[in-house]
Amino acid sequence: GEDVEQSLFLSVREGDSSVINCTYTDSSSTYLYWYKQEPGAGLQLLTYIFSNMDMKQDQRLTVLLNKKDKHLSLRIADTQTGDSAIYFCAESIGDNKLIFGAGTRLAVHP
Amino acid sequence: DTGVSQDPRHKITKRGQNVTFRCDPISEHNRLYWYRQTLGQGPEFLTYFQNEAQLEKSRLLSDRFSAERPKGSFSTLEIQRTEQGDSAMYLCASSLAAGGSFYGYTFGSGTRLTVV
Numbered sequence: 375g376e377d378v379e380q381s382l383f384l385s386v387r388e389g390d391s392s393v394i395n396c397t398y399t400d401s402s403s404t405y406l407y408w409y410k411q412e413p414g415a416g417l418q419l420l421t422y423i424f425s426n427m428d429m430k431q432d433q434r435l436t437v438l439l440n441k442k443d444k445h446l447s448l449r450i451a452d453t454q455t456g457d458s459a460i461y462f463c464a465e466s467i468g469d470n471k472l473i474f475g476a477g478t479r480l481a482v483h484p
Numbered sequence: 485d486t487g488v489s490q491d492p493r494h495k496i497t498k499r500g501q502n503v504t505f506r507c508d509p510i511s512e513h514n515r516l517y518w519y520r521q522t523l524g525q526g527p528e529f530l531t532y533f534q535n536e537a538q539l540e541k542s543r544l545l546s547d548r549f550s551a552e553r554p555k556g557s558f559s560t561l562e563i564q565r566t567e568q569g570d571s572a573m574y575l576c577a578s579s580l581a582a583g584g585s586f587y588g589y590t591f592g593s594g595t596r597l598t599v600v
Contacts, residue, residue, distance in 0.1 A: 378526070407588070416488075416575060416593040417527070462526050470540055471517065472589065474526030 380463055380475035386482055392450040394478045396463030399444065403465040406439060407472065408448045411460045420448070420461075450480075458482045488592035490576050496598045497566055504562045505595045509578030516559050517589065518551055519575040520544065527575055533559060534581070566599045573597075 377399045386392045398406065404425050409417040423430045423437045423446070430437045436449040450457055460479050464472040489508040497503050509516045515534050519527035530549070531541045535556040545551075548566075553559040563570055573596050577589040 405588070409591075417577075417591040419588060419590070422588060464526070470532060471529040472527075473529070476524065476526050 378463055378465055378473050378475035380461075380478045382476065383479050384481070386453050386480070388453060388455060388482055388484050390453055392448075392453045392457070392480055392482075394448045394450075394461050394463075394480065396446040396448075396475055397444055398446065398463070398465040398473075400465055400467060400473070401441070401444065403467070405466045406437075406446050407464040407466070408435075408437065408446075409462040409464060409474075411462065411477070417462065453480075453482050455482050455484075488576055488578050488590050490574075490592040490595050492595055493593065494596045494598075496600060499568060499599055500565055502562065502564045503566060503597065504560050505574055505576075505597075507559045507561070507576030507578075507592060509558070509576070510590055511557075513578035513580050513590070514556070515579045515581050516553055517577040517579070518559070518561050519577065521573040521575055521594070522571075530561075563597075566597075568599050571597055571599045 379397045405422050407422040408420045410420050411417050421432050421435050423439050434451045438447045460477040462477045463475045491506045517532040518530040520530055521527040529542050530545050531551050533553040536553050548564045551561045573594040575594045577591045579589045
């Protein structure tokens, strides 16, 4: 079935890089997404990658996709306290819906 | 355009009551989605519309749930005879799908439902 797995918690020091990992099951997913959710708020799209790409870079964000292993990662360079949030990985099923992981809570400490 | 709007932001209701939520999507978006998010989990797909047609419903959407998008613009999600297990954040999203291309979702801030 369709499933997305993420580690639940990551703690990093301010200024270090954060790497959040995700595995998914549907090999036909066209797009894979990273969303950010701050307390009490909706989901903010951070970035997405098309399934025929290996890497995408957008300012401090780098997405790596290993389609063979169905593994997606999000690297945040120079992590700041404002990056503290829950990060969700999602895969597209057809072009109709997204399947989300349970989210990784990123805590940034001084 | 101010993005996807949801109303109300919070709703507390007694078990057994009916509740209705509203979503106003981005005006040029033809697709509208409802998701439910419980504490500590990612959002789960409930249903989606293309224009006014409801094209898919999840198994999660029991008979007590009904969604409409009568004119292809705003949508309502009604829950009848609420149960404590319905307590969750209900998220609406919209997107533009045209010519076989998909341009990603924009989510609203959600309606948090608490059933007491």
